[in-house]
Amino acid sequence: MSDALFEYLCRMGDNTLVLGHRISEWCGVAPVLEEDIALANTALDLIGQTQLWLGLAGEVEGKGRDADQLAFHRDVWDFRNLLLVEQPNGDFGRTMMRQFLFDGWHLAQLKGLMTSSNDQIAAIAEKSVKEVTYHLERATDTVIGLGDGTEESHKRMQDALDRLYPFVGEMFIADAVDQAMVSDGIAPDPSTLRPDYDAMLDAVLAEATLQKPTDDFAHKGGKSGARHTEHLGHMLTQMQWLQRAYPDATW
Amino acid sequence: MYAQMIKSTGEGVKSLDDMEPEERAFQERINAGGKIEPKDWMPEGYRKNLIRQIGQHAHSEIVGQLPEGNWITRAPTLERKAILLAKVQDEAGHGLYLYCAAETLGVTRDQMTRDLLSGKMKYSSIFNYPTLTWADMGAVGWLVDGAAIMNQVPLQRTSYGPYARAMVRICKEESFHQRQGFDIMMKMAKGTEAQRKMAQDALNRFWYPSLMMFGPSDAESVHSAQSMAWKIKMNSNDELRQKFVDQTAPQAEYLGLTVPDENLKFNEETGHYEFSEPDWDEFFDVLKGNGPCNTERLEARNRAWDEGRWVREGLLAHAEKKRKTAIAAE
Numbered sequence: 001m002s003d004a005l006f007e008y009l010c011r012m013g014d015n016t017l018v019l020g021h022r023i024s025e026w027c028g029v030a031p032v033l034e035e036d037i038a039l040a041n042t043a044l045d046l047i048g049q050t051q052l053w054l055g056l057a058g059e060v061e062g063k064g065r066d067a068d069q070l071a072f073h074r075d076v077w078d079f080r081n082l083l084l085v086e087q088p089n090g091d092f093g094r095t096m097m098r099q100f101l102f103d104g105w106h107l108a109q110l111k112g113l114m115t116s117s118n119d120q121i122a123a124i125a126e127k128s129v130k131e132v133t134y135h136l137e138r139a140t141d142t143v144i145g146l147g148d149g150t151e152e153s154h155k156r157m158q159d160a161l162d163r164l165y166p167f168v169g170e171m172f173i174a175d176a177v178d179q180a181m182v183s184d185g186i187a188p189d190p191s192t193l194r195p196d197y198d199a200m201l202d203a204v205l206a207e208a209t210l211q212k213p214t215d216d217f218a219h220k221g222g223k224s225g226a227r228h229t230e231h232l233g234h235m236l237t238q239m240q241w242l243q244r245a246y247p248d249a250t251w
Numbered sequence: 252m253y254a255q256m257i258k259s260t261g262e263g264v265k266s267l268d269d270m271e272p273e274e275r276a277f278q279e280r281i282n283a284g285g286k287i288e289p290k291d292w293m294p295e296g297y298r299k300n301l302i303r304q305i306g307q308h309a310h311s312e313i314v315g316q317l318p319e320g321n322w323i324t325r326a327p328t329l330e331r332k333a334i335l336l337a338k339v340q341d342e343a344g345h346g347l348y349l350y351c352a353a354e355t356l357g358v359t360r361d362q363m364t365r366d367l368l369s370g371k372m373k374y375s376s377i378f379n380y381p382t383l384t385w386a387d388m389g390a391v392g393w394l395v396d397g398a399a400i401m402n403q404v405p406l407q408r409t410s411y412g413p414y415a416r417a418m419v420r421i422c423k424e425e426s427f428h429q430r431q432g433f434d435i436m437m438k439m440a441k442g443t444e445a446q447r448k449m450a451q452d453a454l455n456r457f458w459y460p461s462l463m464m465f466g467p468s469d470a471e472s473v474h475s476a477q478s479m480a481w482k483i484k485m486n487s488n489d490e491l492r493q494k495f496v497d498q499t500a501p502q503a504e505y506l507g508l509t510v511p512d513e514n515l516k517f518n519e520e521t522g523h524y525e526f527s528e529p530d531w532d533e534f535f536d537v538l539k540g541n542g543p544c545n546t547e548r549l550e551a552r553n554r555a556w557d558e559g560r561w562v563r564e565g566l567l568a569h570a571e572k573k574r575k576t577a578i579a580a581e
Contacts, residue, residue: 027320031559040340153565242327251327
């Protein structure tokens with residue numbers, strides 16, 4: 001039981017860690033100053049959530065690992081984030097499309113967690129929902145604005161959607177860990193979140209004048225850790241470098 | 252101090268008797284500690300001088316994100332990463348208030364941005380130095396933000412209302428940044444041998460560039476004299492530099508680090524530290540564009556602006572479509 005819970009908490013924490021890191025790569029080079037501020041703010045929220053999720057994961061594991069040890073001292077195969085969030089930023093449009101696709105799932109997931117049988121999880125979810133509601137609102141506005149903007153912005157957003165859509169399915173595929181969470185009343189079954197997500201996606205994409213790809217093929221292997229993309233390893237070499245190079249130091 | 256070598260009228264300070272009634276009333280209001288607001292009459296020289304100064308400060312906040320952004324993705328703990336993100340976010344926010352303050356003087360943010368990107372407007376020399384180790388994040392907070400605060404605290408009393416009010420908010424956040432920087436230095440200076448070495452190396456590299464932030468001595472400068480008469484500059488460069496050294500030297504000692512100046516010593520009689528001047532040739536080289544990172548910094552800003560064009564155009568086009576639909580619906 002606690003193994004599955006540990007896995008589940010790592011999934012939540014690794015999603016926010018990896019996406020928070022990706023967004024932080026935008027520091028100082030966003031298309032407009034307001035976006036620099038908003039991206040830093042989103043990254044900050046996600047890193048804050050990571051501290052809570054991975055902190056709790058460490059407690060549940062009971063081997064004395066804290067959030068930093070989990071973040072900076074695991075290798076690729078121990079990461080449990082969705083493949084979607086480790087995808088490189090690409091242009092600003094792709095970054096915001098990735099954010100929108102993730103936020104829609106993330107918010108639904110967190111709302112489900114607010115009634116979790118585990119009080120600590122419910123408390124983290126309650127705090128995070130406020131932040132993620134705003135992330136989704138902003139990402140939605142940007143996807144609509146750029147989708148239904150100029151010919152160029154429309155094309156870039158359609159390219160972003162086509163490129164990232166194959167990573168959507170993984171968010172909703174339930175596995176043994178999810179089933180264990182459902183049977184303990186800890187977390188919602190991700191597959192039940194799909195119909196509302198699809199309805200939300202359809203409405204936003206229609207307003208953005210974007211076409212949802214017809215092929216529902218889904219890459220998977222991120223949340224199980226079975227097969228990440230090549231991108232994650234490069235990200236970890238940068239993110240974990242100081243901790244790995246000076247393991248005896250405190251910072 | 253994020254504004255350096257700001258030109259004023261270059262004509263010297265007029266006496267009250269030489270002023271026309273309007274200008275005399277303006278100067279008397281400043282002398283009495285009053286504030287000038289955007290719609291008030293002001294001399295053209297005052298307006299231009301302020302645009303240069305506030306603009307340079309705003310640009311420094313924006314470019315200043317880059318040397319720190321260089322370490323956000325390598326921050327050693329989640330806590331440090333969050334603090335650095337919050338700091339960079341504050342800086343972008345400072346840029347925003349300052350551009351807004353400058354806009355009240357009749358210049359647009361886009362125009363100022365174009366002048367930054369073309370190299371016509373400057374940003375502080377300090378951001379043309381590289382951040383090479385994690386200790387540099389400590390040194391930047393401790394020394395660079397520390398130097399900036401020296402100038403910004405008195406500017407809360409500057410004569411131009413929007414600038415003074417922006418500075419009040421900025422100062423609160425900057426002093427927090429400085430404490431965070433010092434905290435990083437503490438950890439490093441009291442840490443392992445490698446960390447101590449990084450801390451000392453950061454101090455060695457940032458000490459003189461920090462002293463340069465105040466600009467060369469301006470005791471004889473007609474530009475500074477005018478700015479001071481207008482209360483858009485509150486202290487001389489030398490005064491602020493001395494205050495900075497007086498504050499920082501004991502902190503370095505507390506950290507167990509050595510300031511890279513063999514002439515640094517406390518003078519019991521004056522109650523101040525004596526110290527060596529930085530290499531002003533290097534300072535002028537950096538201003539001319541020959542600092543270690545000038546090329547990269549401007550290149551990064553230009554690339555961000557160019558690559559972001561489609562985003563700005565797309566969002567504007569969408570807003571325009573919505574506006575038209577709203578009008579049609581009325």
